[in-house]
Amino acid sequence: MSHFAKVGRVPGDPILGLMDAYRVDPNPAKLDLGVGVYKDARGLTPIPQAVKLAEQRLVDTETTKTYVGGHGDAAFGRLLLDLVLGTGNPLEAAGRAGATQTPGGTGALRLAAEFIASNLPGRGIWLSDPTWPIHETIFGGAGLKVGHYPYVDATNRLDVAAMIKALETVPAGDVVLLHACCHNPTGFDLGQDDWRRVLEVVKARELLPLIDFAYQGFGDGLEQDAWAVRLFAEALPELLVTSSCSKNFGLYRERTGALIVCAGDADKLTDVRSQLAFLARNLWSTPPAHGAAVVATILGDAALKAKWVEELDAMRQRVAGLRLGLVEALQPYGLAERFAHIGEQRGMFSYTGLSPEQVARLRAEFSVYMVSTGRANVAGLDFSRIADLAAAIAKVC
Numbered sequence: 022m023s024h025f026a027k028v029g030r031v032p033g034d035p036i037l038g039l040m041d042a043y044r045v046d047p048n049p050a051k052l053d054l055g056v057g058v059y060k061d062a063r064g065l066t067p068i069p070q071a072v073k074l075a076e077q078r079l080v081d082t083e084t085t086k087t088y089v090g091g092h093g094d095a096a097f098g099r100l101l102l103d104l105v106l107g108t109g110n111p112l113e114a115a116g117r118a119g120a121t122q123t124p125g126g127t128g129a130l131r132l133a134a135e136f137i138a139s140n141l142p143g144r145g146i147w148l149s150d151p152t153w154p155i156h157e158t159i160f161g162g163a164g165l166k167v168g169h170y171p172y173v174d175a176t177n178r179l180d181v182a183a184m185i186k187a188l189e190t191v192p193a194g195d196v197v198l199l200h201a202c203c204h205n206p207t208g209f210d211l212g213q214d215d216w217r218r219v220l221e222v223v224k225a226r227e228l229l230p231l232i233d234f235a236y237q238g239f240g241d242g243l244e245q246d247a248w249a250v251r252l253f254a255e256a257l258p259e260l261l262v263t264s265s266c267s268k269n270f271g272l273y274r275e276r277t278g279a280l281i282v283c284a285g286d287a288d289k290l291t292d293v294r295s296q297l298a299f300l301a302r303n304l305w306s307t308p309p310a311h312g313a314a315v316v317a318t319i320l321g322d323a324a325l326k327a328k329w330v331e332e333l334d335a336m337r338q339r340v341a342g343l344r345l346g347l348v349e350a351l352q353p354y355g356l357a358e359r360f361a362h363i364g365e366q367r368g369m370f371s372y373t374g375l376s377p378e379q380v381a382r383l384r385a386e387f388s389v390y391m392v393s394t395g396r397a398n399v400a401g402l403d404f405s406r407i408a409d410l411a412a413a414i415a416k417v418c
Contacts, residue, residue, distance in 0.1 A: 036392060043390045051388035052406060054397040057205070057369060058273060059336055062403055069271045071329035075318040083314070088307045091298035093122020093279070097313035100320035101279050105234065105247055105264055106254055116287030118254070121297045122308040124276040126235045126265025127155060132280045133231055133261055134163035135300045136293075137196055146196040146231070147188070151372075151394065153205045156198060156233075170197075172207065177362065177374040179209040181218070188222045196229045201262075202246040203236035203368020206396040210240060210367045216249045220256055230257070235265040238333045239340070240367040243269075258285040266316050268369070269333055275312030336400075340369060343402045350411035356418060369400040379417040387413040 039055035058066045092098060098120035102113050112118040123129040137144055137160075145166035148156050151173070161167050170187035174180040191197060199219065202210055211219065223230055232250055240246040254260055262281040267273045280297065284290035301308070319325045348364040351357045363371050375383070375395035383389040389410065391397040402410065 039390050039392070042384075046388050046390075048388035050409065052390065052402070052410065054389065054391040054399070054401045056401070057398050059268060059271070059340075059369065059400045060403075061339075062405075064403065066273065067271065069329060069332045071319050071325050071332060072271055072315055074328070075315045075322075075325060078318055079311075079314055086310075089122070089310045089313070091121075091301055091307060092119070092294065093308045094310060094313040094317055096317040096321060097122060098279060100317055101264060101266075102281065104243070104320060105237070105250060105262060105281060106283075107244075107247065107251055110251070110254070112254055112283055117285070117290055118281065118283045119290055119294050120264075120279040120281045121294065121301065122313055123263075123278045123280055123301070124305055124308055125267055126233070126263050126278040127159070128276065128305065128308070129263035129265070129278045129280040130156070130159050130233065131163075131304065132297060132301060133263060134160050134165060135304065136261075136280075136297060137231075138163045138165055139300065140293075140296055141196070141229070144195050144229070145192065146198060147191055148198050149184075149200065149204070151206055152198070152200075153233075160198075165196075168195075172204070173209060173372060177372055179207075179211075181211065181215045185218055185222060188219065188228075189226070191226055191228060193227050194229070195226075196231050196261075197223065198231045198233060199249075201232050201234040201237070201250050202240035203370070205235065205368070206370050206392070206394065207372040208366030208368055208370045208399075209362075209372070211249070213248065216252060220253060223253075223257070229259060229261065231261040231263070233263050235263070236268050236368050237264070238269040238330075239337050239369060242337070243330065243333070254283050257283070259283060266312060270312075270316055270319070270329070272312045272315065275315070276309055277312030277316060340400050343399050343404065343407070344371070346404060346407045347399070347402070347411060350407045351414065354411065354415035354418075356411075356415060359418075360414075363399070369398055371397050371399050373397050375414070375417070379414075382417040383413055386416070389413055 043053045061067050101120050145168055146160050147168045147170055149172035150169040171183040237246045260283040264279045266277040282293050319329050345364045348357050351360050373395045377393045380393050
């Protein structure tokens, strides 16, 4: 008897599959625009100097490796609330906001999914079309009914009118997932007036917003990127926010994130956090400590924080420069206007507008790797390769 005889094979993750194909490609001019990590001019994902300094301090001063509590490192949670909601925000002062540390932003999404499924039975969740593919599997895997609202139109442009129209039909009380900034995978972000329109629909339909905040600092700046989160936190009694430290602190493999809850009062926050601790205990028991300690060390030290902000600003500006550089490099081919949106998008990702067939040709003929939808990780590009990429795109268009 084989216990595993009926176990089938799940298709591999397409992005991880791109990583494998890229590694074995012998072309020395190959270019990886698939995997969602920041890369520097050497093609490496660097460790910020502020992180290295914080880690050294921890090596010198850390006295224990015992477990952190169910909600994680308390200093990390407090300082992350300040980063997301603003220093001295009234919700924290009133005991209405709390952070539960999680294994990365993905862990925060999973914890949110389990909380919704177990404590808000019957609620569906609505995702943008398109969205990060893992959103689909996390919430579907938790047993939630997943719906979608349009986000980009057939011409690969942000379609706020269609988004609003769809949200106006979402069943009252359902959960709507919104991207705070640097929308993954499109790179198209809502403007402030757009956010206000979405907020009015959320209020009218009595929806629960879950804001995925994975790229704070990669859009327009730390404070600017938090604008929509703070708008919703100020205007609504209840809010969920998933925060990730993978990109902005370069802590990818340390799996450092948090689920932030804003509740109507301190007592209700305590109720919700008790549920989160219970759920987390059955998911991962307690979260990993190192990344959170690094973040707390940086945010709790003025000099280290200033160093980190400087490095984060440089990463953001570099990506913005790569976007504009690619559009400019397409000018001689008469394609600058067609791809002008790449320069207008924010964050690491771009919905380029390239078709699956064009993406396949880029890979086969030029060893340029990107997701078949045309989503490219602009942060994987380098200034020295922009002209080559522009020429390759011109060949397949």
